[in-house]
Amino acid sequence: MSDKIKxxxxxxxxxVGGEENIKSFENCxxxxxxxxxxxxxxxxxxxxxxxxxxxxxxxxxxxxxxxxPSVATKVSDYIRENTKLNVKDAPEFGQADEVKAQVKxxxxxxxxxxxxxxxxxxxxxxxxxxxxxxxxxxNNILVSKEIVKNPNITGLxxxxxxxxxxxxxxxxxxxxxxxxxxxxxIGGLMAGITIxxxxxxxxxxxxxxxxxxxxxxxxxxVVWFSSLIERKxxxxxxxxxELIFTPLLTVLIxxxxxxxxxxxxxxxxxxxxxxxxxxxxxxxxxxxxxxxGGTFLPxxxxxxxxxxxxxxxxxxxxxxxxTLLPILAMAGAGQVGASIAVYVKTKNQRLKxxxxxxxxxxxxxxxxxxxxxVTLPLGKPFIGACIGGAVGGGIIAAFxxxxxxxxxxxxxxxxxxxxNQVIYYLLGILGAxxxxxxxxxxxxxxxxxx
Numbered sequence: 001m002s003d004k005i006k007x008x009x010x011x012x013x014x015x016v017g018g019e020e021n022i023k024s025f026e027n028c029x030x031x032x033x034x035x036x037x038x039x040x041x042x043x044x045x046x047x048x049x050x051x052x053x054x055x056x057x058x059x060x061x062x063x064x065x066x067x068x069p070s071v072a073t074k075v076s077d078y079i080r081e082n083t084k085l086n087v088k089d090a091p092e093f094g095q096a097d098e099v100k101a102q103v104k105x106x107x108x109x110x111x112x113x114x115x116x117x118x119x120x121x122x123x124x125x126x127x128x129x130x131x132x133x134x135x136x137x138x139n140n141i142l143v144s145k146e147i148v149k150n151p152n153i154t155g156l157x158x159x160x161x162x163x164x165x166x167x168x169x170x171x172x173x174x175x176x177x178x179x180x181x182x183x184x185x186i187g188g189l190m191a192g193i194t195i196x197x198x199x200x201x202x203x204x205x206x207x208x209x210x211x212x213x214x215x216x217x218x219x220x221x222v223v224w225f226s227s228l229i230e231r232k233x234x235x236x237x238x239x240x241x242e243l244i245f246t247p248l249l250t251v252l253i254x255x256x257x258x259x260x261x262x263x264x265x266x267x268x269x270x271x272x273x274x275x276x277x278x279x280x281x282x283x284x285x286x287x288x289x290x291x292x293g294g295t296f297l298p299x300x301x302x303x304x305x306x307x308x309x310x311x312x313x314x315x316x317x318x319x320x321x322x323t324l325l326p327i328l329a330m331a332g333a334g335q336v337g338a339s340i341a342v343y344v345k346t347k348n349q350r351l352k353x354x355x356x357x358x359x360x361x362x363x364x365x366x367x368x369x370x371x372x373x374v375t376l377p378l379g380k381p382f383i384g385a386c387i388g389g390a391v392g393g394g395i396i397a398a399f400x401x402x403x404x405x406x407x408x409x410x411x412x413x414x415x416x417x418x419x420n421q422v423i424y425y426l427l428g429i430l431g432a433x434x435x436x437x438x439x440x441x442x443x444x445x446x447x448x449x450x
Contacts, residue, residue: 004052005071009078011050012065017041019083027076028123030361030368031057032065039063054358054373066372069361119306121175121220122313126407128164128171133405133416136161140404140419165317169195172216172313173223182227186247190226190254191219194263202259209259214266215314217273221262226254270314277315281323286394289327293393293432294386296331300367312406321402326417326425327393329409330432332367334388336410337436338381339374345441348448365410380445388436392428399424 013019016034021041025034036042042063044056052071057064067075079085139157142148164171169191177187193199199209214221230250237245280288299305308328315322339362343355351374358369375381401424405416410429417425 002074005074005078008050008052008067008071009075009082011047011053012075013079013083015043015047015050016063019079019085022085025076025079025085027072029069030066030072030366032067032072032075032079034063034065035061036063051353052357054354054369055377057372066369068358068369069366114307116306117179118220118309120179121172122309124175125164125168125171129405129407132161132164133407136404137415137419144419168313168317169212169216169219172219176220176223177227180224180227182223182230182250183247186226186230186250187223189251190222190258193255193258194218194222199259204259209263210267212317213263214268215270215317216310217270217314218258218263218266220310221266222254222258225257225262226250229253270318273311274315274318277311277324281327281397282400284397286398289397290390290394292324292327293330293334293396294390296328296393297335297367297371297382297386297389300331300371316404316406321404321418322406323400323402325403325406325409326401326413326428327396329365329413330392330396330428331386331389332362332365332410333392333429333432334390334436335367335370335375335385336362337388337433337438338385338440339370339436340433341384341437341440342374342378342381342445345444346447351448363411365408365412367409378445378448380443381440384440384443385436387439388432388434391435392432395431396425396428399427401425401428 012032012034013022016022016036017038021037023035023037025032027033039058039061042058044058047053047065048056053065053067055066057066135157139154139161142157143154148154170188173191174184174188176191177184180187194214195212197211199211202209230246233246233249234242280292284291296305299308305328308324312322312325315324336359339355339359343352343359346352346355354373355370358373362370371382375385399421401421402418403413403416404418408416414422414425414429
């Protein structure tokens, strides 16, 4: 373990009141998240001054220490190995009370609670989206340029790329059940029911049922309902009969509710969202693109952007192209441009180091270190970043750039853009960089004293 990791980990322990003051901790891609027994023991100012720590955010009782990709995992591993602390295992099937306690302690605001749960459902699927998306992009190039003419090879690559879409509903259903406190197996089963080809052979009220109606939105509604029913049944069915009757009644009750009520509701919501996005992006053109690109960073800052994830997935399932994602990706590019302007103008060496360490991951689409470590604390650069996002969003919308998958942002998203539109996406990225840089350079900021 490097000295840098040790210093960050020990500094965290020292400035939160020691390991005895930590109730629980975990890490995500860029942060170490802690819940303290006594928040008054947190020395936030000292912690923010530690080399390698890009920011400290308080969210309810949770303390989030931003240290960047890979570092967060290594710091957490060091803490686990060198203290008596450990991450509590995820509750298993049947531990409804434990699930409820963990969710209540972690999420406080109703809105952030909902969107954070949505993020927890989709984040584990990101590697699958990235892998299949890259294979899809490679295969499209091989076919369109006639580089490989063997249909067996391109056919197999097509299978590898398309599997995530064919079974996305089931994967989402299993993760959703885990997050909602139900059984992952039943969650996957309920999602499978919504996409079953057999639905087309059933008529209700004179109309045949439609497999996959409502897409991912319907899956989330159905699995949320089935998890709710499952938890209720666990409480009333005797333990000796639970193994048989809880799954049986959950599937029967939720299944009928799904096809009669929840899928039609999900279909209505999904159709409305799809129509609204298509109309706004294609009909509104650069103006709507600029508005979306310019206002996305505040959503990221508050965590509300997580609520858009099922919309991205639903757009891909319905049309195979997502025109919203490339526009929103411009917000991160605008922040890159703004941060470069900060680097050029500041005389504070520690701020320069912070920008230099966070810029590479920002270019790769991970914007939190730049938000919390650079632009937001300085204030005006955050506005400059939003302006840059608006410039890029306007360019992307003007050319109607679409992505064929999700999971990436920033510059790497170019690999998931439709092949004939990559140049326009890169033009949008460049526009956001330049727009964010110029806006921040002109607006200026109060350069912090060393």
